[in-house]
Amino acid sequence: MNLYNPKCKICRSGHADKVNQMLIEGRPYSEIIAKLEKHIPGLSKANITNHKRHFPVVPEAVKEFQKQLEEGKRKVIDDLEFLEKVKAKADALLDITSDPSDLQKITAAAVQAMKLKYEISGDVNNPVKELLEVLYAEDEEAG
Numbered sequence: 001m002n003l004y005n006p007k008c009k010i011c012r013s014g015h016a017d018k019v020n021q022m023l024i025e026g027r028p029y030s031e032i033i034a035k036l037e038k039h040i041p042g043l044s045k046a047n048i049t050n051h052k053r054h055f056p057v058v059p060e061a062v063k064e065f066q067k068q069l070e071e072g073k074r075k076v077i078d079d080l081e082f083l084e085k086v087k088a089k090a091d092a093l094l095d096i097t098s099d100p101s102d103l104q105k106i107t108a109a110a111v112q113a114m115k116l117k118y119e120i121s122g123d124v125n126n127p128v129k130e131l132l133e134v135l136y137a138e139d140e141e142a143g
Contacts, residue, residue, distance in 0.1 A: 003055055010051040013040040019048065023057045024065055079120055086113040 004011050010019050015036055022032045029045045037043050090110035097103060 005051075005054045008051050008054065009043070009047045010040065011054075015039045016051070016055075019051060020055055023048075023052065023055070024061050026062050026066070076120055080117055083113045083117040083120070086110070087117070 004016075006012065008016075010016050018036060018039075019032060022035070029048050032048060033043050033045070040047075087110050090106050090113065093106045094103065094110075097106065
């Protein structure tokens with residue numbers, strides 16, 4: 001089966017790889033059209049249906065992609081849970097120590113755990129900067 005068809009609007013567009021990837025990912029036609037209409041003017045559901053006739057989306061490929069996506073999601077969740085445990089342990093240690101050196105190390109570990117957690121989760125409202133500002137403000141007031 002020929003994957004390129006010169007009569008196919010998508011194949012001629014130079015963006016067939018993007019369409020193919022989105023089809024493999026199981027994206028709805030409306031999403032494919034919305035994301036690529038600037039690159040493929042007049043792209044329609046009929047164009048995608050015609051393209052699929054010579055680009056068969058193998059169900060096994062879709063299943064494998066979804067499996068990898070699920071595994072990645074589980075790993076991110078595991079990482080976030082681990083970092084939350086690190087932060088909780090650091091908080092507990094801060095409550096029981098008064099040694100300045102220990103406090104500094106524990107605080108650094110907690111800040112690093114928080115920073116990694118927010119980087120992994122993609123949260124743009126990263127509280128680490130605010131936390132550091134509070135900590136340094138307390139240091140300046142004490143000093």
